[in-house]
Amino acid sequence: MAAVETWLYPTPCGLFCEPGGFYIDPLRPAERAVVTHGHSDHARPGHGAVLATPETLEIVRVRYGGGAAGIFQPLRYGETVRIGAVDVRLVPAGHILGSAQVVLEHAGQRAVISGDYKRAPDPTCAPFELISCNVFVTEATFALPVFRHEPAEKEVLRLLESIRRQPTRTHLLGVYGLGKCQRILKLVREAGYDRPVYLHGALVGLTTLYQHLGQDLGEVRAIEPETKADLPGELVLCPPSALSDRWSRRFTDSVTAFASGWMRVRGRARQRGIELPLVVSDHADWSELLDTIVATGAEDVWVTHGRDDALVHQLGLMGRRARALHLVGYEDEAD
Numbered sequence: 001m002a003a004v005e006t007w008l009y010p011t012p013c014g015l016f017c018e019p020g021g022f023y024i025d026p027l028r029p030a031e032r033a034v035v036t037h038g039h040s041d042h043a044r045p046g047h048g049a050v051l052a053t054p055e056t057l058e059i060v061r062v063r064y065g066g067g068a069a070g071i072f073q074p075l076r077y078g079e080t081v082r083i084g085a086v087d088v089r090l091v092p093a094g095h096i097l098g099s100a101q102v103v104l105e106h107a108g109q110r111a112v113i114s115g116d117y118k119r120a121p122d123p124t125c126a127p128f129e130l131i132s133c134n135v136f137v138t139e140a141t142f143a144l145p146v147f148r149h150e151p152a153e154k155e156v157l158r159l160l161e162s163i164r165r166q167p168t169r170t171h172l173l174g175v176y177g178l179g180k181c182q183r184i185l186k187l188v189r190e191a192g193y194d195r196p197v198y199l200h201g202a203l204v205g206l207t208t209l210y211q212h213l214g215q216d217l218g219e220v221r222a223i224e225p226e227t228k229a230d231l232p233g234e235l236v237l238c239p240p241s242a243l244s245d246r247w248s249r250r251f252t253d254s255v256t257a258f259a260s261g262w263m264r265v266r267g268r269a270r271q272r273g274i275e276l277p278l279v280v281s282d283h284a285d286w287s288e289l290l291d292t293i294v295a296t297g298a299e300d301v302w303v304t305h306g307r308d309d310a311l312v313h314q315l316g317l318m319g320r321r322a323r324a325l326h327l328v329g330y331e332d333e334a335d
């Protein structure tokens with residue numbers, strides 16, 4: 001048995017698996033990459049070969065084009081492939097469509113690199129699958145006790161109630177373009193909202209891809225640059241940055257909403273001028289992080305990005321070995 005840290009370790013380019021000769025979510029162009037999911041801080045262009053789920057590879061193609069990598073190597077959930085001297089398997093992470101944890105087995109030891117993950121149900125992706133392991137590599141985006149995400153269904157009902165009570169105002173909802181946008185669309189449909197939903201142009205490409213991959217998101221209408229429509233009473237989704245730029249001024253009377261785990265922090269909502277903050281996150285909250293880590297049975301926990309200090313400290317109090325990898329370059333694009 002060779003301790004995991006002798007064959008899997010952090011480098012300036014990201015986590016490197018030596019017996020397989022590949023990086024996981026490399027931060028710079030690499031010869032061989034295994035990519036957990038399509039968010040731009042994890043899936044970057046310019047690698048020689050990229051192994052990921054078929055859905056993640058589709059997302060990469062939409063974002064960066066067919067030339068994003070030399071070779072695309074799809075690997076379905078649950079299938080195992082041998083790379084060098086390592087067995088590699090991808091299992092669902094519950095974060096966004098196609099998101100995967102990377103399970104590595106070598107010399108009698110198992111490491112799981114979870115990428116970004118959540119435990120709450122999400123109708124747009126497969127649920128997180130718990131894998132027991134020797135080393136669990138976790139994110140820590142919301143690793144503070146204050147972060148307790150609400151059930152997304154409940155937050156969506158608050159949105160629909162606000163639309164019902166204010167039928168002449170435009171509800172302008174800021175959402176991240178990959179994952180959050182499509183999850184919100186699906187949830188409003190499941191809650192019975194059947195009007196067309198209007199999309200900022202930047203959200204159209206990936207939403208169309210989700211539809212092509214079998215997600216029924218109801219009728220969506222793109223807002224073209226030349227559209228002058230005001231859309232009173234309608235629901236409009238846009239990237240968070242558009243909430244405060246010129247684009248949003250076409251709506252004469254709008255309710256500004258934002259769906260994000262950060263909306264738990266009142267000051268953040270106020271600072272951004274958000275009238276209707278919705279606490280909806282695609283990441284694990286504090287208790288989900290701790291419960292998941294304990295359930296994996298890992299002897300060693302490595303923390304990649306986010307509030308690693310708080311998480312490492314808490315795990316220490318719980319008598320677990322944990323350390324921060326201090327990997328720089330993963331942001332919270334899709335909180």
Ligand SMILES: [Zn+2]
Binds near residue numbers: 039042095116334
């Ligand atoms: Zn992500």
Ligand SMILES: [Zn+2]
Binds near residue numbers: 039041042115116330
């Ligand atoms: Zn991330």
